[in-house]
Amino acid sequence: MRDIEVDKIIEAVKNLCMDANYYLNKDIRQAMEKGLSAEQSPIGTEVLEKLLLNAALAAEKKVAICQDTGMAVVFVTMGQEVHISGGSLADAINEGVRRGYKEGYLRKSVVGDPIERINTGDNTPAVIHYDIVPGDVFKLELAPKGFGSENMSALKMLKPSDGIEGVKDFILETVDKAGPNPCPPIVVGVGIGGTMEKASLLAKRALLRPIDKRSGIEYVRKLEAEMLEKINTLGIGPAGLGGTNTALAVNVETYPTHIAGLPVAININCHVTRHAEVSL
Amino acid sequence: MHHNIAAPFDRETVKSFNAGDTVSLSGIIYTARDAAHKKMIELLKENKPLPFDIKNQTIYYVGPCPSREGEVIGSAGPTTSYRMDAYAPTLIELGQTGMIGKGLRGENVISAMKQFGAVYFGAIGGAGALMAECIKSQEIIAFPELGAEAVRRLEVENLPLTVIIDCNGSNLYETGKAKYRKIK
Numbered sequence: 430m431r432d433i434e435v436d437k438i439i440e441a442v443k444n445l446c447m448d449a450n451y452y453l454n455k456d457i458r459q460a461m462e463k464g465l466s467a468e469q470s471p472i473g474t475e476v477l478e479k480l481l482l483n484a485a486l487a488a489e490k491k492v493a494i495c496q497d498t499g500m501a502v503v504f505v506t507m508g509q510e511v512h513i514s515g516g517s518l519a520d521a522i523n524e525g526v527r528r529g530y531k532e533g534y535l536r537k538s539v540v541g542d543p544i545e546r547i548n549t550g551d552n553t554p555a556v557i558h559y560d561i562v563p564g565d566v567f568k569l570e571l572a573p574k575g576f577g578s579e580n581m582s583a584l585k586m587l588k589p590s591d592g593i594e595g596v597k598d599f600i601l602e603t604v605d606k607a608g609p610n611p612c613p614p615i616v617v618g619v620g621i622g623g624t625m626e627k628a629s630l631l632a633k634r635a636l637l638r639p640i641d642k643r644s645g646i647e648y649v650r651k652l653e654a655e656m657l658e659k660i661n662t663l664g665i666g667p668a669g670l671g672g673t674n675t676a677l678a679v680n681v682e683t684y685p686t687h688i689a690g691l692p693v694a695i696n697i698n699c700h701v702t703r704h705a706e707v708s709l
Numbered sequence: 710m711h712h713n714i715a716a717p718f719d720r721e722t723v724k725s726f727n728a729g730d731t732v733s734l735s736g737i738i739y740t741a742r743d744a745a746h747k748k749m750i751e752l753l754k755e756n757k758p759l760p761f762d763i764k765n766q767t768i769y770y771v772g773p774c775p776s777r778e779g780e781v782i783g784s785a786g787p788t789t790s791y792r793m794d795a796y797a798p799t800l801i802e803l804g805q806t807g808m809i810g811k812g813l814r815g816e817n818v819i820s821a822m823k824q825f826g827a828v829y830f831g832a833i834g835g836a837g838a839l840m841a842e843c844i845k846s847q848e849i850i851a852f853p854e855l856g857a858e859a860v861r862r863l864e865v866e867n868l869p870l871t872v873i874i875d876c877n878g879s880n881l882y883e884t885g886k887a888k889y890r891k892i893k
Contacts, residue, residue, distance in 0.1 A: 469889060470885070470888070470889055472871075472885070473889075476833055479833055479836050479839060479869075480833065480835060480836060482839060483833075483835070483836040483837070483838050483839040484838075486838045486839060486842075487784070487837075487838040490838065491777075492774065492777070492780075492783060492784050492838050492841070493774050493783065493784040493837060493838070494784070494835065494837065494838060495784060495786055495834075495835045495836075495837045496771065496772060496773050496774045496783065496784040496785055496786050496837040496857075497772075497786075497788065497837075498774060534774055534775045534776065534777050534783055535774060535775075536772060536773070536774045536775070536783070536784075536857045537856055537857060538772070538857065546744070548855070548856050548857075548858075550856065577788065577789045577811075577812070577834060580789065601892075608812070608813055608882060608886070609811060609812050609813060609831075609834075609882050610789050610791070610811070610812035610813060612811065612834035612835045659892065662890065662891040662892040663886070663890060663892060664885075664886040664887065664888065664889035664890030664891070664892075665886055666885065666886070666889055668811070668831065668833050668834060669811075669812070669831075669882050669885070669886070670831070670871065670881060670882070670885045671881075671884070671885025671886050671887075671888050671889050672885070672889050673889055699834065699835055700835055701835055
């Protein structure tokens with residue numbers, strides 16, 4: 430049994446909040462640079478240049494890349510041999526978020542109730558997902574989620590007869606409808622299979638995969654490549670002002686499903702695709 | 710075409726903008742997101758005055774990050790504008806001439822823009838750190854309880870904008886997309 434003190438978790442989450450919001454990940458930056466060299470629209474080129482400049486400025490000044498510093502989504506991967514001591518794990522994660530958003534000068538974007546809508550003032554609570562695995566690992570992945578892109582996400586319960594063509598149509602239709610709203614160039618996370626909530630979780634998980642890493646399943650890898658190419662013919666372009674860089678990547682995750690169903694969830698990320706992780 | 714424009718500006722100035730033009734905006738603008746818009750419309754329903762005189766004013770749809778010590782404001786890029794669609798036509802009718810945001814607008818907003826004369830500018834979504842550099846002062850003038858969503862008076866210098874929808878209803882999101890679209 431390995432013991433982890435909650436104080437260590439609080440500190441780790443606090444740092445992840447700041448890192449994820451200040452620093453554009455390398456895979457994203459490289460994809461934007463690559464996109465920049467291939468962009469056909471002059472205005473799209475200018476937008477990509479400004480986004481890269483913005484990211485460099487944010488890193489230098491240690492300020493948020495974007496003012497929507499998101500709702501904190503935390504994925505915990507915890508070994509069965511790990512014991513958390515000194516308090517509750519969820520409380521520790523929320524305390525880390527509270528401190529990270531306060532000390533990091535990040536925006537507090539959470540309301541305590543979806544209808545009454547009073548800001549909680551400290552960006553808590555986080556949305557926490559737990560994975561219990563064998564061994565004694567303890568990994569925290571933080572993906573602060575901005576809602577310009579979250580609002581453009583969609584879920585559809587397709588019929589098995591709709592097949593992969595139905596999945597493709599739904600992805601394309603969702604991205605086309607989102608247009609300029611989710612701050613393109615976007616990253617598209619797709620979850621296929623499972624149940625309604627499992628598909629959504631797969632789509633969210635898909636967004637945590639670095640965009641320079643493709644799926645290990647052959648037909649999925651083909652689907653990712655085909656959808657990226659198709660999305661980039663929609664014309665939406667950087668900031669939606671027209672161009673050939675609408676998406677930087679399409680990441681697809683799958684899971685077994687029921688004989689009667691084909692759930693598909695699409696979770697969209699803006700170009701910032703914030704993500705930071707640490708193992709304790 | 711590029712314009713250097715001082716805010717506030719009147720309905721006559723609005724007519725000089727065409728979708729696709731770039732604008733450097735300097736002067737005074739106000740911030741408001743959906744929560745503040747809702748409160749402003751409630752004030753109007755109760756026949757109470759708005760926190761500022763809306764005539765000829767520009768509203769920037771933004772909820773900035775808190776500022777570090779010595780800085781004017783934290784990151785301050787645009788939020789998605791369609792959430793203000795329910796409220797914008799009323800304010801345009803009362804004299805609002807400019808909106809700054811990102812993303813699509815509803816037909817109700819576009820028809821109010823055409824009828825009364827208003828322009829919709831796009832700022833680059835996700836370029837919050839760059840936009841903050843153009844903000845020279847900020848002051849909360851209403852609804853401080855809304856935190857990031859409070860109404861702020863901003864003094865801006867050369868805020869880089871693009872005319873997305875002009876007062877004739879021309880829309881850069883449509884024309885820009887059509888130019889590069891290779892799929893039905």
